Amino acid sequence: MARPEINRSGEIEVFLRVVEAGSFSAAARRLRMTPSAVSKLIARLETRLGARLLARSTRKLQLTPEGAAFHDSGTRILADLDAAEREAAAGATPRGRLRVNSYVPFGQHRLMPLLPRFLERYPEISIEAVLTDNVIDLLEERADVAIRAGPLRESRLVARKLGEGRMVVIAAPSYLEARGTPHTLADLAGHNMLAFGFARHIDGWPFVDAAGAPIIVPIVGNLMLTDGEAMRLAAIAGAGIARLAHWHVEADIAAGRLVPLLEAFNPGDLEPTHAVYVGQGKHLPARVRAFLDFLAETVRL
Structure with missing residues (x-):
């Protein structure tokens, strides 16, 4: 007996619309199908995949872990299919x-x-x-x-x-005039270090000590910023010492708005x-x- 043809893209679209609408009946109205037809299609899809995609209750539908993964993949597949069709029709012109x-x-x-x-x-x-x-x-x-x-x-x-980008520690001349220039890692204890207000993969600033061994210096300061550009502007304004990618502040260094610090202890790490x-x-x-x-x-x- 011949195996019935499976419209996989159609199944994916129905599944995505059910998740988007939150119910079989709402999805059926959008798709111009009956709720029973939508329900049977989802059941058939789950049977073919051998996995439960939706947890059903009297109040709502909820994605299972397998359903969430299938939803992400299905969204990507349909987006790629739409793009492929548009490009084929347009001769793949960007x-x-x-x-x-x-x-x-x-x-x-x-x-x-x-x-x-x-x-x-x-x-x-x-x-x-x-x-x-x-x-x-x-x-x-x-x-x-x-x-x-x-x-x-x-x-x-x-x-x-x-x-x-090579990382560099910098500060404004106005800040250094007011607080002094740190020449050793120990000198950082008396300075205001600008920090990011979100989690970083390294909790502190990496350096190498006088013997060349790696060391992490905790960030101690009174100002946290949401992004690197805000930190650059704060450093230029004299708010404290910052650590940013050299390409980000190279124009400021060339113009004298910022000064590199502690280069002898720079580990040369790249972002x-x-x-x-x-x-x-x-x-x-x-x-x-x-x-x-x-x-x-x-x-x-």
């Missing part, structure tokens, strides 16, 4: 809206100056850019590309390394910057591929 999320320093000092060149090269692409140091979920925020600093933790995302995205290969939308290639070509850290 076009459409590109949603980009970037951490603030990179966005202000690298991304924004480059965007006019990108849009001139690809006039059929429009960009929606959000600058924030908060780590977002690309699927929830419907972002195409996120640019992040530091180590990556999300294995489901594909990453493209854009470069690395990587990656562009992360969902999907890869032939399923990657042309607009995303064009943007990633452009960043790899133009970004210098």
Whole structure:
């Protein structure tokens, strides 16, 4: 007996609409199906997968862990399918809206100056850019590309390394005139160290001591900032000592607004910057591929 044909993309779409609507009946109205047809389709999908996707109760539907994973994968699959169809119809010309999320320093000092060149090269692409140091979920925020600093933790995302920045400790001349210049790591005990108000992968500033051994100096200060650009501005204003990527403050150092400190104890650690995205290969939308290639070509850290 022939195996009945399975419309997998149709099943995924129905499942996503049920999760979005919160019930079989609401999803059925949106899909112009009967509630029983929607219920049978979800039951058939669960049977074929051998996993319960939705926990049903009299009040609401709730995703199981397997259902949550299938929801994420299904969202990505349908997005890739839509993009593939649009590109096939348009001859794979990069076009459409590109949603980009970037951490603030990179966005202000690298991304924004480059965007006019990108849009001139690809006039059929429009960009929606959000600058924030908060780590977002690309699927929830419907972002195409996120640019992040530091180590990556999300294995489901594909990453493209854009470069690395050497870290440097800096302060404004006005701060050093008022508080003195630290020449040893012990001298930091008498200074105001600017901190980030969110968790970092290293709880303190890494240095090497006089013998070359690694050491972490705890951050002690009275000002916490939400992003690297705010920290740069606070340092320029004389609020305290900061530790940032050299590319972020190189113009300020050249102009004398900031002064490098404790370079003899700098461990030479590098902070990587990656562009992360969902999907890869032939399923990657042309607009995303064009943007990633452009960043790899133009970004210098």
